[in-house]
Every structure is written in C-alpha cells, then in structure tokens.
Amino acid sequence: MRTGDFGELAAFVAIAEEGGFRRAAARLNLTPSTLSHSLRSLEEKLGVRLVSRTTRTVALTEAGEALLRQIGPAFARIETAVETINTFRDHPAGTVRISVPRAVAARVLVPKFRAFSDRYPDVTLEVAAENGFVDIVKQGFDAGIRLGESLDRDMIAVRVTPDLRAAVVAAPDYLARFPAPETPRDLHRHACIGWRQPGSGALYRWEFAKDGQALSVAVTGPLILNDPDLMVDAALSGVGLAYATEQHVADHLAAGRLIRVLEDWCPPYPGFFLYYPGRRQPPAALRALVEMLRV
Template identity: 45%
Template structure:
C-alpha cells in the first residue's frame, strides 16, 4: 500500500500547494492528464475525496488539508535528509526554496542572489514572489523573508536588512490639484492608491507613528493594485498618493518627479528578516545562503 502511494502522495502535496493541476504538472514534469489520473487513483485507493475540483481551480478538502498537515512536514524532513547526504560531497549542493514579497526580492534578495549563485554553482534556489503571509511549513519552503513584526514567535529570525521607513509621496501634478496633507488624518480627503493584502483580504492600512503615537489610516481612491512598480507608476502619473518603502522612490524624489509629505510621521522600524523553523536540520547549502543574506550593519 505505501509503496504504490508514495509518488502519488508527493504529487498530491504539490497539487495542494499550487492549487492548480497545470502549475503542479509543470513543476513535477508530467502531463496534466497523467497528474489528474494519479490523483483520482489515489482517492480511489484511499476511499476518500482529497481534492475539490472546479473548472478554474483545485483545492484540498478537509481530509486533504489534514493529509497535507500530517504528511507535508515528514516529506520535507526526508528531502532535507537526502540533501544532507549530498553534503558528503566536497562541493556544497542542494535545493533551497524561498518565499518573499516583491519589494524584499528587489531590495535585498536579488542583489545577494546573483553573486551567491555564481559562487556556488551546485546550489539551486527557487524563489516564489508572493505578498501573502505564506505558511512556509505547509508550503514546504525552506525559509521566507518578512518584516520583523510579521514573523511568528516560533521561528528563527535572522536580520537581513537595516531599519526601514514607509513614506507618502505624490506627483507635482497631483499636488497642483490637491492640498498637501499636514497630518495622517488628512489622507481621508485624498486619493490614495491602495494594495490588498492577499492573506487577510482587506486593504492595507497605512501605518504612521510620531513620538510613540501610532495611527493607522485607510484612505480611498480610484485604484487598488498590488505590484509595487505599478503603484509607483500610478503615483507618478498623478492618479493619487502612495505609501511605499523609502528606497523605492528615493531617485524619483531626488529628481523631483515625486514629492514626499508627512515626513515627521514616517519613523523607522525594524526591517526584513529571513525566517525558518527552529526544529529543522539544515544543510551546508542553506547555511551558506543564510550567511550570504545576513545583515551585519554598517
């Protein structure tokens, strides 16, 4: 029973993670029809439905979710042990799966990744760009990158960036038509370009602080769009104000294409952390990766 199910169980975990037969088949290197047939065979052998299928998506049933929770960590441990065996080679090798938001990828992961891959040609890194608060254990990721306040307490967290600031900016054209806000509450009278948090489903509330006083503002506007580059482009086009990491618009502020406001309400906060489960045994390849990203100060 176990022998005939192992490959199908591995395939099931990939389908459950990808929520798509098309993406899962591509990742596994099999045809979509063969993968669908394997899942039906697994369900028939187990005598229970594991996946709910629609014309547009696939998702685990309650039984499927339980199987993911119970088996996922074990398969991850087996994969880690196999990678550890590969460590007996003279040259570090292995696979590393990382999840991070678009700003974290552009700001710190990509600059560090290029020299890392050149230095260690036998280490393979897969990066999933996702602004959701992804469960790295269920998703079988080796690690994730998040802001410090978003990291669960049971994770090991390694600082990978200096403190950061979120700032409010708009174009000269926008401010030629609207007054400059003097306090965060004034933003409710402005057009704000928003992003929706994939995990929580709601719009991201802009967070401000001044001398220990914190305030959250949810402004309204014509446009809600998640990719950072599109929000910046929309602000430069005069569509509204944006609340973004300072480094992403520093050049535009210097060039005068964007104007910063509410500066005294935008205080620094702890930056990004690489986080991973404390119980997991790590390969030399992963340790090298962590060391390459670790922030050591100025």
C-alpha cells in the same frame, strides 16, 4: 520492504504534507499522474483508501492519518540523515524554493543572483515572487521573506534588510494643486492611492506614529491598486499621494520627481527577514542562501 514500496510511501508522505498532488509532484520532481499512480498502487497493496480526493482538495482518511503519524517522523529523520551528507561535499547542492514579495525579490535577491550562482553552482534557487500571504510549510517552500513584525514565533528568522521607513509621496504637479498635508488627519482632503492587500483583500490603512501617538488612517481616493510599483507610477503621474517605503522611492526623491510629506510621522520599523520552520535542520543549500543574504 521493496524499493517500489519505499517510493510509494514517500509519494504518500509528500501528498499528505503538501496537501495536494501538484505541489507534492513539484517537491519530488515527478508528474502529478505518476504520483497519483504511486498512491493508487500503495492503496491497493494495503487494501485501504489513504486519501479522499475531490476536484479541488485532498484530505487524509482516518487510515491515512494513522499511517502518516507512524511513518512521517521516520521520513523526516531520513531526509535529515541524507542532508548531513552535504557536509562531506565541497559545495552545497540541491534546490531551494523560496517565496518572496515582488519588490523584495527585485531589491534583495536579484543583486545577489550572480554571486550566489557563481559561489554555489550545484544549488538551484527557485523564487516565487508574489505579494500575497503564503503559508510556506503548506505550499512546500523551504523559506520565505516577510516583514519581521508579521512572522510566526515558531519560525527561525534572519534579517535580510535594515529597518525600513514609510514615505508618503506625491508628484510636484499634484502638490502645486493641493497644499501638502501637515498631519495624517489632513489626508481626508487628499486623493490617496489605495493599496488592496493581495492576501486578505482588505484595503491597507496608512500607519503613522509620532511622540508616542500612533494613528491608522483609512484613506480614500480615485485609484486602488494591489502592486507597489504601480502605486509609485500613479504618484509619478500626479494621481495623488502614495504610501511606499523610503527605499522604494529614494531615487525618485533624489531626482525631484517625487516630494515627501509627513516625514516626521514615519518612524523606522523592522525590515524584512528570511524565515523557515525551526522543526528540522535546514538543508546546506538553504544555509548557504541565508549566509549570502544576512545583514
């Protein structure tokens, strides 16, 4: 096999695994046009079409699926073998791509950036801060951070925050105008700031539990947002009640800018976990990040 053939096969595997040229190009640090040229060259040599292309999607042909079944495991073993070389280095090296909710990026990752870069100068950490659901395997990420209760069972998960608690909060001005709710059932009489979940597009139902009783409340109000920081800002301005995490509003509560209600209906729940697929040995750079964030 010529060197060029190997590169073209690697391009095909990346396109097949990433499900598109743009993500595959980012994974291989190539331009999409270079990747497209490599695939065309491979198809011409083999005399068959491996990929069906449309303006939006990329799908493997029957021949492409057959080829991937044969060479995909071999390329995975090659990647693992190359990664073992990192054990002979003084420091891990490479790029780690991670998908993280914006609030978690700010509170968990940002405080660690300086220490991580100082300790591992040969590692590039690429962070995609986005609130919607992300399929880290399909979109080519090495890892993600998500609430522990929503992780797939086939993922390796490492805790990166303590348990969390919800906090229903409002500005003193709002509670001066409207009596504080005593139970979650009182929320129908209040202006509640809704949260449109970025991934599903559904309106989040506020969740509560007490004495073994769990409640899920569909709240209503004058404002619906899709960003936790904006929801807190709206509560601070007196729009209504907001549903946040205790950690997110701790400073505002301590300063008296927000007041907490229904605290006895908000028990702890599992916090955030860094997770990654368990099918392969994680790269040394990812292992270094895991150890830095582990709590």
